[in-house]
Amino acid sequence: MRSLKLAVLAPLAFLAFPAQALEEAPVGPQPNVTVADLVNEVEIPFERFTLDNGLRVIVHEDHKAPVVAVSIWYHVGSRHEPEGQTGFAHLFEHLMFNGSENAPGDFFEPLREIGATDFNGTTWYDRTNYFQTVPTQGLELALYLESDRMGHLLGAVTQEKLDNQRGVVQNEKRQGDNQPYGLVDYAQIEALFGEDHPYGHSTIGSMADLDAASMEDVQAWFGRHYGPNNAVLVLAGDIDMATAREMVERYFGDIARGPETEQVDPGIPTLSERREIVMQDNVATTRLYRTWVVPGLNDPATSDLDVAASVFGGLASSRLDNVLVRDEQTAVSVTTFLQEFEYVSLFEVQVNVAPTADADAVSARLDELIADYIANGPTQDEVNRVAMSEVSGRIAGLEQVGGFTGKAAVLATGELYSNDPSYYRTRLERLGAVTPDSARAAMQQWLTRPVLAMRVDPGERGAYEEASSVGGERTGGLNSPAFYLQPGEETAEPSPAAASASLGTRTVPRPEVGEIDDLDFPEVERATLSNGVEVHFVRRTAVPTLLTRLSFDAGNAADRADQLGTQALMLSLMSEGTTTLNSVQIAEAQERLGAAMSASASLDRTSLGIFALAANYEPSLDLLQDVVRNPAFAPSEIERIRAAQLSTITTERTTPASMASLNLWPALFGEQHPYGRPTSGLGTPDSVAAITRQDLVDFHRSWIRPDKLTIMVVGDATLAEVVAALEPRFGDWTVEGEAGTKAMEAAIPAANPRIILVDRPNSPQSFIYGGQVLDLVGTDELLPLLTVNEALGGSFLSRLNMELRETRGWSYGVRGSVNRFAGPVSYTIAAPVQADRTGDSIAAMLEQIDAFLTSDGMRPEEFSRAISGSIRSLAGRFETSSGVIGGMSNNLLYGRSDDYYDDIAAMYRSFGREQLDATARSAIDPSAFTWVVVGDAGQVREQLDALGLPVETVASE
Incomplete structure (x- = not known):
């Protein structure tokens, strides 16, 4: 493993010293490096x-x-x-x-x-x-x-x-x-x-x-x-x-x-006194806000306030998490963040009140906690953990050259706002200079000013401000006086x-694109641990980090039909306490290590992983293996996480896309099929309420086990080093009891074309979600279908999106997706559209699909764009470690060889337009679609009736 440089910048030197003594010494795996050791790795030459x-x-x-x-x-x-x-x-x-x-x-x-x-x-x-x-x-x-x-x-x-x-x-x-x-x-x-x-x-x-x-x-x-x-x-x-x-x-x-x-x-405004605002919305739980306007991103105080916000409600081990979520359990989630702009920033605290708690009491308690924190500030250990987390995150970001947060964006923002492309270095130096005293002083200067205290309660929204184009014609131009114009701008x-511009007057010619080499997917090396667990490894040395993913053959589909949500509850609980560490100690250990554990599930796989600095890889793996192998499932934690999951289920029933998912998947696959469930995997209120501790222990024993595990690692090490680190932590893990099996043999109902209308009053948009189950499975070679779908619904330039967005202006975006699971594959269309065009939108989409599948298949320019664009984009898709590990995961799930992506360009070139048309026409049948529409029934029911399909209206839950 490559060692990190040991050169230290003076402003960060204090971080090399031990943290101030706390009531208890740090528990859990300890880092091998400090922030000061890391800082030289954060470098973007330009x-x-x-x-x-x-x-x-x-x-x-x-x-x-x-x-x-x-x-x-x-x-x-x-x-x-x-x-x-x-x-x-x-x-x-x-x-x-x-x-x-x-x-x-x-x-x-x-x-x-x-x-x-x-x-x-x-x-x-x-x-x-x-x-x-x-x-x-x-x-x-x-x-x-x-x-x-x-x-x-x-x-x-x-x-x-x-x-x-x-x-x-x-x-x-x-x-x-x-x-x-x-x-x-x-x-x-x-x-x-x-x-x-x-x-x-x-x-x-x-x-x-x-x-x-x-x-x-x-x-x-x-x-x-x-x-x-x-x-x-x-x-x-x-x-x-x-x-x-x-x-x-x-x-x-x-x-x-x-x-x-x-x-x-324009200056930093200050409220004359505390201001209280109470709103109602179609939400699952009351949310409390506390917000102040503070200095902009170039002000030195911003670093102090950023650290203060992270300690209070940004870290997994934050003050608010520990008090309101873990201890008092009056909140289901909390967050505090500093949203930075050029001349001002917003310091904001948010608390989602537990449904069983008194929101007034939680609001008063929140104000007490804020006042105490402003008066006393963070500890040295908390400041150090924020610094380690932020520097580690910056190192991770250096792997990507573009996108929203890559190196190009970092350099551009520094130049634009601070006249210094290397301003990120200044921020790191200021981060290193933050002390408990400086953070407290910044809060006492800026957060003792009057606060905006907002509260959003569950209830009915008021009237929505609509465009004049809905129910009327657009107005003409408006020539108004300026309220903020630059000098002379009027x-x-x-x-x-x-x-004087005119078309085609440019003297420089439009350049041609040269030949682009096919992708050379990085070599996947393999090894096997003593207990038979396979390790797939790719060496990437661009940044001194390693990304490790433990992929278990489980997923939401592993839930029993009468115990929905078990997998999700188990997965949430695994990082909330082991037999040796509690949830706070686990969170603090990650922060000290500069590591980030992740836990996620698809329908077919359950994944636990960790991002780690190369120098801290072994202690990071110590933490991961403890979480994976030794979850405590403490009764008190079970009830806390159960309450949070129940709250999330309630939220799911207020969000348009989730409400559509709740209704479409059971309609397509049937409630008994493992795929006939919302993709969130959260379960139902009744099923989650009934899950016992023994159910969680049994699920973990049946599914989170070495005979269902493949380990994938990408990063700055050698295969020998990775295996040497994994072997003592996972190589001695033995199976216990029988492995779980999924009920994939459950019958899928015949297509039942209809519209299910989920009534959501006062919705300015309708969310349309429709689809069918295809006669395909995920292990089939689906590249032809995925390619032809780029023209139909799978890209920004697709027929469906261009028709509803660019031609009609009825939607912000439409997507047609081939949902590739390990088992039966489905095709779905998701389209949020303005409410007054709900019926017209479904009719327009059906018209486009019908034409595409009959008289107006893939056009030459669509074919050329899909083939050449897919081949040429491969290098960008696998630029980062996360992209590579994603490709490895797909190969594992679909039973493909490690070198699949090396041959994919040749596969694209072998396709013919007629072949792709035939693929779409044999797979997709719009007459078999079931449609779910989440919208205001009073506004859209008549539109849907005119389509000629049966319409079933159901109430939102």
């Missing part, structure tokens, strides 16, 4: 340059995989929006994906063609970003596309596109608002900031302002904010500085500067380059 037009460019070389992350960040977000145009920055983000003057059509088309992964765009209060990870040979095309929408966009923006994306954004808003607690943010930011503050409205905006957005608004917004001088471009991965400079100059160099977007600090016009 070079930078600036074009004459002001575009700042940062380049980081990382040749571990043949991919490059392209991440471009514009310093404009919702806080720059003028009055009457809330949500406009986000709306414009959507428009920028709809094609530019020299790259017409949806931007996802060429990105998918070149095999991009991790591609998306997001908008927040301070910025808008676009990112994609592409094969090295596709980098030039990615830069061409990004530069074209920066410098050549407006000629491609039409009224039709504006209207369509307005509808998409409004459905994105409905989708978020429709969730439990979905309206809290609006009330929260209005109360904390007020309407005159730039942070005083949500990024998604209001329905009325989205209705009012005009073409004139689009022109002005682009001209004011999207010039190269307001952007940062990061290239991270298989690229060098000389190549990067030449490419960026070629594609971005001729774009004219735009107006300067001055960044003005009269700003589009830049000359934007105003």
Whole structure:
């Protein structure tokens, strides 16, 4: 195993010393390294340059995989929006994906063609970003596309596109608002900031302002904010500085500067007195909030407040967890976090009150605990555990070059907000400088100010603010005075380059994509422990970490039909106490080690694993083996976790997607089949209430055992080192009693086409979930079906998504999925749609499916995109350890060879379009679909009746 460097940065040196004496010495496995030992591992070398037009460019070389992350960040977000145009920055983000003057059509088309992964765009209060990870040979095309929408966009923006994306954004808003607690943010930011503050409205905006957005608004917004001088471009991965400079100059160099977007600090608002807000919502349990506005991310106090928040409610061993969840058991879950923005941050505490507790009493107790914590602060050991957890997490993040949190994003945020790509180092140094005294002082300065105390109780929502396009026509443009504009922005016009733009005028040609090599999946080495347990190992040395997964042939399908939820309850309890460690000691041990245990279940597998620093691998495995082999199932913990699971079941019955799942799977597979259950595996209130301790012990003995186990490890070690670490911890594990068996022989009912309407009053959206059981099993070679489904429903560019989202504007996103289990396979479609278009949406989807399966099968461009994009994206899919271990897990589940992915490119190339059409037509039959619709029956029942299918209305539970 590679040793970590021992060089220590001075600001972190104190962390090498023993923690202050506590009432009890630390219990459980102890780390071999301190945070100070680790800090030199957190390093992202970079070079930078600036074009004459002001575009700042940062380049980081990382040749571990043949991919490059392209991440471009514009310093404009919702806080720059003028009055009457809330949500406009986000709306414009959507428009920028709809094609530019020299790259017409949806931007996802060429990105998918070149095999991009991790591609998306997001908008927040301070910025808008676009990112994609592409094969090295596709980098030039990615830069061409990004530069074209920066410098050549407006000629491609039409009224039709504006209207369509307005509808998409409004459905994105409905989708978020429709969730439990979905309206809290609006009330929260209005109360904390007020309407005159730039942070005083949500990024998604209001329905009325989205209705009012005009073409004139689009022109002005682009001209004011999207010039190269307001952007940062990061290239991270298989690229060098000389190549990067030449490419960026070629594609971005001729774009004219735009107006300067001055960044003005709006100040940190303070409430004049404590403010109480009580709301009602369709939720399962009362939630309490305590929120303060505190300094932004560049302020040194932010590190102190971040540590303070983690100690209080962020760590698994947090103060609130220990008191309210574990000890007093008046809360089912808690969290505290610092949400950082450029000029302000939010320090927020959330408590989900236990259904049996008095919410008023819990609220008073929460205030007591907050006051005590502010007065006394954290201990040295707590501060150290937060530091270890955060540095370990940063090391893990260094493995990925792109995405939301990879190295490109880290460098971009530092440059954009702090004028320093290496600002992450400053944050680590400040983290190392946090002491109990400094954390307490920061809290006493900022958290003794008046608090916003919000409470959301179960109840009925009020009237929903709808768009004028629902039940009326959209209004025209709105020319309102600004409440927060940059100096001179009131009269700003589009830049000359934007105003004179026309189609096809670009002098630099669109680049071709070179030949991309097939994937060389990393070599999987195998070994066997003394007791016969197989070990599958892949060596990856990009970061000094190891990811270990213990995969048991169990899963939700292992539950008996009369004991649903047993597996989930057992799995939750395993990390809540062993025969030697209690739940707090287990949590604290993980934090000291910089490790993170995980426990999850699919229908077919139960997995327990641990992320570990290479230097702490053996003590991390000590903790994992204790949790796996020696769970205590203490009666007090059983009742606590049972109450939490029952609360989650109640929550499941208030969330649209979960409510649909509760009804669809039993309808498709039958209640007696192991797959005829909601995929959450939580069980029912009655079944969970009846589970005994002996049931849990018996389940663990029958399913969590070495003869059902395969161990997979990916990381910075050798196979010999890994086996040497695993053998004394798992190699002597013997079987006990008979192994469990699954009731896979249960009969699946014949298809019964109908609509099951789950009445959820006051829902602005309907959640549509439909599907059928296919005549296939997961161990069949399903690559042809998965490939053809990319055109039908499996991707952003699929027929179903494009029809309902991009053409109709009725949904934020539609997905058709081949649900590949080990046993029988199903095909399902999930579509959240605006309520007034529920029936129309089902009709439109059926029309698209029917055409695809008959007269209008996979088109040549869809076929080409699916084949080339799938082949080219393979390197990006397996860039990280988690991606590799995911591929190994799939091979295990579906009975495939270790080198399956080495041959997958050739398999893709062997497909013919007619073959794929035939595959879809033989597998999918929309006339056999059962549909579940979760929505307001009073609004949608008549729409559904018109479809000609039987409609059964059931009440939400």
